[in-house]
Amino acid sequence: MLLSDLTYEQYKSLNEDSSFWFSKMTGIIKKENLPAGLLTRFSYGSNIVYSYNSEMVIKLFPSYFKNQFDREVEVLKNIESYITIVETPRILSIGSYEGWNYLVMNELKGTLLIDLWDNLTMEEKKEFSIDLGKVMREFHSIPIDIFDKIDVDWSFFIKNQYLNMKANQKKFNLPQKLWDDLEEYVDESYINFNPKLNMLTGEFTPFNLLFIRENNKWKLTGVIDFADSFLGDNEYDLLGPILFIFNGNKETTKSFLISYGFKQEELNDTLRKKLMIYAILHRFSNINYYVSRNTKASNCEGLEDLSNHLFNF
Template sequence: MLLSEISIQQYGSIKGADSFWDSIIKEILIQEEFSPSDIKRFHYGANIVYSFGGSQYVIKLYPKHQNGQFTRELEVLTNLEGKIKLVETPRLVNFGSFQGWNFLIMTQLKGELLIDIWDQLTNEEKTNLSIDLGKTIKEFHEVPIVGLKNLQIDWKDFIQNQYKNMKTYHQELGVKESLLADLERYVEQKYINTDPAKKLLTGEYTPFNLLVNKRDGNWKLTGVIDFADCFLGDADYDLLGPILFMFNSNQSLIQHFLESYGLQNYQLTDTFQKKLMTYTILHRFSDVNYFTSQNYKANKARNFKELAKILFPIY
């Protein structure tokens, strides 16, 4: 089967077929004049991703129905080079196409994915990493957006469409009735910034995309990967990932993170808390059921005001 013949439905059924993808990746590497002898697949994420070259390089393959991801990631990698100092980002080596699908070849960053070690860390280690992450996201948000043409979206149109479709979206995900009934009352448009100073957003600063290494015996945030879903918009939208996927209502970690990002105590108010909860509801990959399942108190929340206080204890 040629890649160009694979439909969205077929991709879902064969995504886990390592032997098929092994052969495809080897053919691409031969085409690009790399040795295909030491490939190793990564299984996190939505794309087909392999390490090769003695773990020096990564090749990432984009299904034709996800070509927008290829275009965005190529543009971000090209524009980030030399602009991020606190952590490493992959360096673009080459890009091309094979049987109608695009691919990127980039350097492989060394380290452990944070998802693999987070639960084993001490509170002190988690605190240090939360501070690292706040500073790192701030640096990404200071990257000039000139040249990021493929990341331009109509933020106002995007966020208002999320607002318009929020009830249907969360209903389809099976959010419990008490929260669904509260949805339209809780989400108020005055908490939605429709004309922000646009920043480079990943929307996904989660432990699946963060790399850490030991430095002088301590874990240090050293790398950020995966820029396929980047776009431009309100910086506060990017603060959700660490809080929801890592900090699990830990007030100390959340406050250290937000303060290192640059927010002052006077800014950590109930208004800001409601904005974070509102963006959680409107996020394009929002999964309220997952967030509540990770926390006993959150699972008992009767409405979004209660849930916001549990998920975002910022003051």
């Protein structure tokens, strides 16, 4: 079956079919005039991504996710000269195969944070939180006039998220005690509808941060996956590390925010409430998941109480 013939439902059902995707990757290798080599599929992520000889990465984009392809290409083409602290992938080739776009990139060396975090010492976790704050500040300092494809009209986007928050949270089965608190808690005045725009990746999570062991310590060395990048309020991008990595740990959350550029006095209830509101309005918001990763949050009686555990600084 040609990729162009796949419906979205067929694509989802075939997602784990290794032989099907292996054949497609083999076809791309031939199209790129590369010799036969070792193909290994990456285990994380929703896209079809393969390693070729541990030297290159081939990332395939379904036609119904063309916006992801456009964003990743634009970001990777433009950010390399601005990012100095970590490595990001370099595009080696851009092509189309059976109607789907693909990228061939160099493969960054390292181990994903998701495979390391539980075994890191607290000292390594704190050092990482400081490094990540600096890395994110550098990403957020990239001038936005070099981008066109990733502008989602932040004002429209966040306003729409606000107006539809009850329907969105209903999809994720927000607990009744939090549901009852929703309209009163989400104060519109905390939402920055017209911020200074920054390039956000939305993906500073354990699945996209690479580490190499240096001098007997793990060091953050690479960032991957820019398919969900967009322009918006920089504080919206802080949710990934705080909710998916630090999980309510005060020491790492605080050191991350200070390293990013916040002053001690800015780590206050106003910032906490804004971040909690953005967590509710986030396009992939899943409050139940955040709570499941934070043992102290499971017995919260309302959103204010919950915010103190999720955004503990």
